[in-house]
Amino acid sequence: MSVLNWKKKGEFINVFGHSIFVIDSNTLSNTSNNTKDVLVLLHGYPTSSYDYYKVLPDLAQQYRVIMHDHLGFGFSEKPLDYSYSLIEQADIALQLWKQLGLKKVTLCAHDYGTSVATEILARDNMEELTIKIKQLILCNGSMHIELSQLRTIQILLKNKWTGKWVAKLTNYPIFRRNLRNVFFDKRKVSEVELQDMWFQLEYNNGRKVIHLLSNYINERYYFWHRWIGALKESQIPTKIVWARNDPVAVAAIASLLATEIPNNALHWIEDTGHFPMLENPEEWKRYILDK
Template sequence: MNSQEWENKGFYIKAFNKEVFVIDAGNNKTNTLLMLHDYATSSFDYYKTLEKLSKHYRVVLIDLIGFGNSDKPLDEYFTIIQQTDIVLETIKILQIKKLTLFGHGYGAHILNEIIVRKNLEQIELSIEKFIFCNLHMKINPAKITFSQLKTFIQIQKMPIAMLSSVGIYKKKIKELFFNSEKISDNELEQMWNLMQKKSGNHVINYFSNYIEERNTFWNRWYRALRNSKMAIKMISSKDSPIALPEMSEIISNEIPDNKILWINNSGHFPMLENPEELVELILKDRK
């Protein structure tokens, strides 16, 4: 699979005057699974899981604004709030009435914001379940150790360096895998091609804005998780250097009736490193 073949699978829609790349696969018209990707990647992350999941769901993949094949505005930072607006508008355009939402990393923060709006009854969309994968978010400082905080700060610096060249990008992405041999040079090159497309590598200039946004809204999102009465599933990698297991446990304990589903021997990208196991956990307890 290369980036051009991936683009050929999808199409473009206009949402609030932004061009959004979408892949819409599967014949199940009653059960939709919408999947959102992490920072500095794209919907290409899910190319190993798409075929199997589309046997059970109508699977909708979106390149968030600033990433992959979607619009990459270089003169403005696109906030999580705006990304959420785009995602909800895309759902509306695709006439999706009922769905399960899956978010990985950055995409999981968009799920956080949707939960806020759902709790406040600002959206009428029927959501069967929220699935968080390797959610890494700021939490109550009183519940985090100094070593965890130090690791969190180091992680925040990584994207600033990783998009300076294809060589550094490959190196940094490999560091996020438990077994770096499970990601090929070809896959890394396709991920890089999608990131730098439309001068997208310059989007990283706004990473500090993203960190500031997380610092500003963490309590809003954290409180929404605690107060939510909707079905929430957490999937976490035991060996993710970003979504630390200790932090995942703290977050999970704040969510009513929640239990983490762990993926062993997996880094931050289980959809690329352990796709079959991830698919199994997504489908687990599916209605």
């Protein structure tokens, strides 16, 4: 599916004065079927909700699926004068779900989205939420940032001195090489997919904010105790669905999380890299849908 066709599936919703790109499977089916359980998806860095394009049709058979592009990502607004804190990304997600009238959800998060999810979890533990999280699903995110194998470009982008200049110099060949290298089987990501991801990154002057988005890595250190603590305290049933051959969010992170989260089940996806929903969609969605 081309990224422009993906855009046609969504709509733009104003959240706290910002235009957020949202896909709601109820809208796609032209129904208002509110009897299905709701699955909300949080995507990773530096991509968008487009990461889930291969799995959306089957997920929508079982769930009302709702996903959005985080502020600064994909087709959502990309303001130049914004902090892009993960705390505020959690604010936006929760407000969006409130505006959509959601009461109870299964929350599935990948990569960057796992930190948004753990901030939401911290608030849930303090009984600050108006929405109930029925189940949590965590996929290949470097929540234990001390174990993460960051790419060189991530290290440069998160640095307040080098980040802006690296962002200016970043081009499609650099992006393509870095994205392909996090796939276990590089044949599983097509040139068209990579071009579509780059198109969304550049969309609406996106390269001008990519270094600001990269500060999330620093926040993972700063809020480590809050977010890892939230996982240790949570009683929400949790699935850990992990691609074992991820070169960034390495298998050791999933293994450690499985010892820390009280009520969890760990599922490995073999011979798969950082984007399992793109590289191995059949197995990934099987674990997501298995109740």
